Amino acid sequence: MTYCVGLRLNKGLVFMSDTRTNAGVDNISTFRKMVSWHRPGERLITLMTAGNLATTQALVSTLDERTKVPAERNPSLLEAPTMFQAAQIVGETLRETIQQNRGSGQNADTQFGATLILGGQIKGMPPRLFMIYPEGNFVEASEDTPFFQIGEAKYGRPILVRAYDPDMDFEKAAKLLMLSFDSTLKANLSVGLPLDLQIYETDEFAPKLERRIEADDPYFQTMTVDWADALRGAFNSLPDPVF
Incomplete structure (x- = not known):
């Protein structure tokens, strides 16, 4: 399984993904689930994936090849005129990849x-964020739905819903996502460290920050302990029910 979150802020976009894949309790591997394409001063496009590993790797490889090989550049994420059309390209490529695998694999x-x-910005337009489904269709983040989760989403959702603020700075947004992942890590063994974090500031057209959070990361370890203590303190401060 996996867990990825894309967050839309007034200042830009924040992405975080885990790196665990597993095919049983004794077959656990680490694979990067976040990839970016950017043309300095013109665009940055970031993709996070959840689902069948062979499908997602084939998808990313196809999209990547189309940005490099002249004969395969249509359609290319580096040539798409809008983020909407970039989402269309990714959705169509995903649908084609799934259909190809179904045609050659077992049907059982x-x-x-x-x-x-999928999120990012193309020069002359604001940053945009999309969630793309296996069928190739997609929805866009809005004021009512300012973030997307894929994979094992339920454990980390409550803190996002309660604490998200579109005006928060990037440091607080990163902290919020780390807390969301901490809750998921505690509840589900199919999500695991290390985590990948990317912060994108509007009109920069390059990542403001890219960081891998390892299991021994001092801040993440301290935050985990302090958050648990704070939750216990808040719990104990509530009045007991009267029966």
């Missing part, structure tokens, strides 16, 4: 699906 219970978060 094999699952080739994947769900994606």
Whole structure:
């Protein structure tokens, strides 16, 4: 399984993903689930993936090849005129990749699906954030739905819903996502460290920050302990029910 979050702020976009994949309790591997394409001063596009590993790797490889090989550059994420059209390209490529795998793989219970978060900015337009479904269709983040989660989403959602503020700075947004991931890590073994974090500031057209958070990261360890203590303190401060 996996867990990825894309967050839309007034200042820009924040992305975080875990790196664990597993095919059983004794077959656990680490794979990067976040990839970016950017042309300095003109665009940055970031993709996060959840689902069948072979499908997502084939998808990313296809999209990447189309940005490099002249004969394969149409359609290319580096040539798409808008983020909407970039989402269309990714959705269509995902649908094609799933159909190809289904045609050559076993039909029994094999699952080739994947769900994606795509975000970024192209010069002359604001940053945009999308969630793309296995069928290739997608929805866009808005004021009512300012963040997307894919993968094992339920454990980390409550803190996002309660604490998100579109005006928060990037440091607070990173802290919020770390807390969301901490809750998920505690509740589900199929999500695991290290985590990948990317921060994008509007009109920069390059990552403001890219960081891998390892299991021994001092801040993450301290935050985990302090958050647990704060939750216990808040719990104990509440009045007991009267029966």
